[in-house]
Amino acid sequence: PLAGKVAIVTGSTSGIGLGIARSFAHAGADVVINGLGDPKEIEKVCGELESGSPFSRVAYNGANLKDGTEAGKLVEETAAEFGRVDILVNNAGIQHVSPIESFPPEKYEAIIALNLSSAWYTIRAALAGMKERGFGRIINVASAHGLVASPFKSAYVAAKHGVIGLTKTVALEGAEQGVTCNAICPGYVWTPLVENQIDDTAKARGISREEVIRDVLLAAQPNKRFATVEEIGALAVFLSSPAGQSITGASLPVDGGWTAH
Ligand code: NAD
Numbered sequence: 001p002l003a004g005k006v007a008i009v010t011g012s013t014s015g016i017g018l019g020i021a022r023s024f025a026h027a028g029a030d031v032v033i034n035g036l037g038d039p040k041e042i043e044k045v046c047g048e049l050e051s052g053s054p055f056s057r058v059a060y061n062g063a064n065l066k067d068g069t070e071a072g073k074l075v076e077e078t079a080a081e082f083g084r085v086d087i088l089v090n091n092a093g094i095q096h097v098s099p100i101e102s103f104p105p106e107k108y109e110a111i112i113a114l115n116l117s118s119a120w121y122t123i124r125a126a127l128a129g130m131k132e133r134g135f136g137r138i139i140n141v142a143s144a145h146g147l148v149a150s151p152f153k154s155a156y157v158a159a160k161h162g163v164i165g166l167t168k169t170v171a172l173e174g175a176e177q178g179v180t181c182n183a184i185c186p187g188y189v190w191t192p193l194v195e196n197q198i199d200d201t202a203k204a205r206g207i208s209r210e211e212v213i214r215d216v217l218l219a220a221q222p223n224k225r226f227a228t229v230e231e232i233g234a235l236a237v238f239l240s241s242p243a244g245q246s247i248t249g250a251s252l253p254v255d256g257g258w259t260a261h
Pocket of ligand 1 (some may be wrong): 007010011017024035045063066091115127142143185188189191193194
């Protein structure tokens with residue numbers, strides 16, 4: 001469904017971003033991946049994505065998105081190399097957990113810069129071209145924490161609520177020119193990051209992996225299971241397809257019922 005489209009997925013060297021990039025490549029899009037990591041590993045990932053999808057080109061751009069100028073350049077360089085940007089997924093994000101009284105200001109600034117401002121800068125650079133061509137899909141990976149809060153995540157929750165406000169605004173600005181902008185709001189998703197937390201938490205509490213999953217991590221998630229990166233990727237493909245053209249300004253929870261509480 002995405003043959004001939006050019007997509008950027010930020011923070012796609014691992015986890016959810018990589019899952020979205022893989023789904024896009026399978027759907028026939030050319031994909032620019034971005035993120036931190038070992039260059040050899042990243043080269044392998046690009047090759048693997050390309051070989052899984054013979055008609056897709058996959059390239060890497062190492063922009064550090066904590067810097068707004070680099071975020072804008074990611075879009076400009078992709079447009080220069082691939083001719084245009086049809087689909088933009090703002091996914092790169094980090095977390096820090098601490099009571100606000102002792103929350104390090106530099107962590108707060110880094111989370112706002114990466115999780116919120118980088119999306120503003122990439123959208124700012126991509127929107128004019130999308131409007132001109134009468135087609136664009138902007139998908140911001142927010143979080144259940146864009147809709148509800150948890151204690152000790154002040155920077156992350158503020159940034160993710162901000163992303164949802166940004167999403168609604170851009171949806172209105174692009175509505176008449178065929179550009180949609182939506183937020184995907186995952187609860188817990190099975191990523192290597194979460195996998196590592198399970199073993200550490202099991203050790204620290206002296207309980208089983210199953211107990212960690214049910215009673216600690218998924219306490220807020222009524223269906224008691226993790227979403228998968230494939231599920232998030234499939235939703236991103238749907239939103240990017242012609243069938244998604246009337247969905248805009250929406251925040252779509254993929255959280256097993258978390259925000260239904
Ligand atoms: P992850 O740590 O596996 O991936 C984060 C990606 O961002 C990596 O590719 C990393 O290299 C990249 N990144 C980090 N700093 C960067 C920088 N300065 N510039 C460019 N890229 C940078 O995390 P994930 O679990 O896949 O999370 C991806 C997104 O999904 C985040 O925005 C996160 O807030 C959101 N999310 C995750 C979950 C979950 O349960 N995993 C739940 C809700 C929302």
